[in-house]
Amino acid sequence: MRIILLGPPGAGKGTQAKVIEDKHKAIQLSTGEILRAAVAAETELGLKAKDIMARGDLVPDDVMIGIVRDRLGEDDVKTGFILDGFPRTVAQAEALEGLLDELDMKLDAVVEIQVDEGILIGRIEKRATETDGGPRADDNVESLKKRLAVYREQTAPLITFYQGRGSLKSVDGMAAVDDVTREIEEVLGV
Numbered sequence: 001m002r003i004i005l006l007g008p009p010g011a012g013k014g015t016q017a018k019v020i021e022d023k024h025k026a027i028q029l030s031t032g033e034i035l036r037a038a039v040a041a042e043t044e045l046g047l048k049a050k051d052i053m054a055r056g057d058l059v060p061d062d063v064m065i066g067i068v069r070d071r072l073g074e075d076d077v078k079t080g081f082i083l084d085g086f087p088r089t090v091a092q093a094e095a096l097e098g099l100l101d102e103l104d105m106k107l108d109a110v111v112e113i114q115v116d117e118g119i120l121i122g123r124i125e126k127r128a129t130e131t132d133g134g135p136r137a138d139d140n141v142e143s144l145k146k147r148l149a150v151y152r153e154q155t156a157p158l159i160t161f162y163q164g165r166g167s168l169k170s171v172d173g174m175a176a177v178d179d180v181t182r183e184i185e186e187v188l189g190v
């Protein structure tokens with residue numbers, strides 16, 4: 001299975017990616033997690049990304065595309081992958097098409113997790129209290145507002161982009177976690 005999960009911060013992409021990873025032998029590729037690991041390890045990438053992430057902006061496309069190119073070239077993704085947090089811009093989506101062509105891989109679907117924006121602040125505040133090792137630097141209201149604005153301006157256009165490719169499926173992300181998983185499996189036919 002090769003899919004992209006699309007949706008605003010707090011939609012449940014990471015939660016669903018982990019469930020699907022366990023059940024369907026596809027690797028979760030979370031660009032947010034890759035970046036947070038780099039920040040924690042204080043690598044060159046981490047030092048570059050730290051402040052950008054904390055304020056809720058996007059890390060530059062060329063940096064992100066390089067990360068995903070390297071990751072998709074690794075052996076463990078050959079059985080399948082769930083992209084969580086990438087692509088986030090049209091430029092990233094176009095670059096991904098090129099990368100997948102080079103690797104002779106085809107996407108099965110892009111799953112959009114639809115949620116009402118009004119609930120996102122509450123969800124993220126809750127996540128901030130539940131995260132092991134303390135809240136993420138960007139799980140606060142100010143950064144979340146910025147991330148939502150960035151989502152609307154730069155990531156939401158991907159919905160139309162993938163509709164045009166005929167690969168978009170939408171699910172209701174307001175339902176309980178198990179129900180969302182079931183709906184994703186249903187639209188994917190797995």
Ligand code: ADP
Nearest residue numbers: 009010031032053056057058059064085086088
């Ligand atoms: P969420 O979806 O909850 O906002 P993520 O863990 O996916 O969080 O991403 C956290 C942050 O990492 C983003 O706000 C952004 O700064 C950075 N980031 C992650 N993926 C990308 C990407 N594909 N392009 C640019 N920046 C990214």
